[in-house]
Amino acid sequence: MAGRRAGLAHLRGSRLLSGHAPDALRSALAAEAHRLGFDGVGITAPVISPERAAAFERFIASGQYGDMDWLAREPSRRTDPRTLWSEVRSVIMLGVNYGPDEDPRTILTQRSGAAISVYARGDDYHDVIKKSLKTLARWLVANTGGDVKVFVDTAAVMEKPLAEAAGLGWQGKHTNLVSRGFGSWLFLGAIYTTLELPADAPERDHCGSCRACLDSCPTAAFPAPYTLDARRCISYLTIENKGPIPREFRKAMGNRIYGCDDCLAACPWNKFALEGREAKLAAREALRAPSLAKLAELDDAAFRALFTKSAIKRIGRDRFVRNVLIAIGNSGDAGLAPAAKRLTSDPSPLVRGAAAWALEQLLNRHAFAQAADAALAIEADDGVRAEWEAGC
Structure with missing residues (x-):
């Protein structure tokens, strides 16, 4: 989206x-x-x-x-x-x-790296x-x-x-x-x-009985073939959605921090896609599989610098780091907990709430309870408080 x-x-x-x-x-x-x-x-x-x-x-x-x-x-x-x-x-x-010059779903198994559409x-x-x-x-x-x-x-x-x-x-x-x-x-x-130009013949549907794209969706965003419920789509959730990621979709996000290519990548017609590919649309190496730990360190200035001339820049630093924290929570890597802990004091409530959820996934029950007690003693935002309380 x-x-x-x-x-x-x-x-x-x-x-x-x-x-x-x-x-x-x-x-x-x-x-x-x-x-x-x-x-x-x-x-x-x-x-x-x-x-x-x-x-x-x-x-x-x-x-x-x-x-x-x-x-x-x-x-x-x-x-x-x-x-x-x-x-x-x-x-x-x-x-x-x-x-793409590789299957974009490969990064989904590298849980400490970030998947960007x-x-x-x-x-x-x-x-x-x-x-x-x-x-x-x-x-x-x-x-x-x-x-x-x-x-x-x-x-x-x-x-x-x-x-x-x-x-x-x-x-x-x-x-x-x-x-x-x-x-x-x-x-x-x-x-x-305004010119009257001769029209080409329309293309017909060649999907047949194939369901590869529908069955690949991590959040079941297709209630029926040819029908998308954007509210369930990871592309919508990570890009258009301005608030917290709904809890029911966080696990399914995995390490997807901006968009989702699963339904596109599953299409059998992609076998022809590399022919005629333009080099000017090649991926930046820094965005192929960036480190979640490094992305979590971005302040607004660093975010703008990294994503100069990028579509990602339009969602802003806070929404982006929100997405990164969901991926950190899904990483299973306790070594990323300090990055999430640091962001529990971020100026943005959106970021603080996502950081609380990430810690809920990475810390043991006792350690999380201690972090929650410390945060709740000073947290004034009701939404962020609800994130801590949900994990207790």
């Missing part, structure tokens, strides 16, 4: 070149997109299918979006691209393969893709005229249904886009244009 940022880029062309046959324009567009690092390109009309619109409306009605209130605002704007921009006539959907191990994909999208949009304007708007996970755009309609892939049972060429590892971006 990456964060949303409002905004869009709007470019305007003043002329329309004559003599551009639709097929020639389509080929030239694809060639330029691939030159700029995009692995998939497709064109569709600015229409969300009734089936996808209805699924989104059911998702909102069920409340399964949790605290992501922006999804529930004016849902009609999401189910009809023309309400976002009435002049749009075609949507160009672009995909960038970010398939593949998409967040490098530079913020919003910035990486938007730069290329703007360049492609300028090329389109310069060569064909018209107006364009550029989106990367911004504004009220339903990227996955549009990508499906444009032939880039299909929405799998885990609700993410699946590509026959790149599996579940595609970043998506969109260019809205």
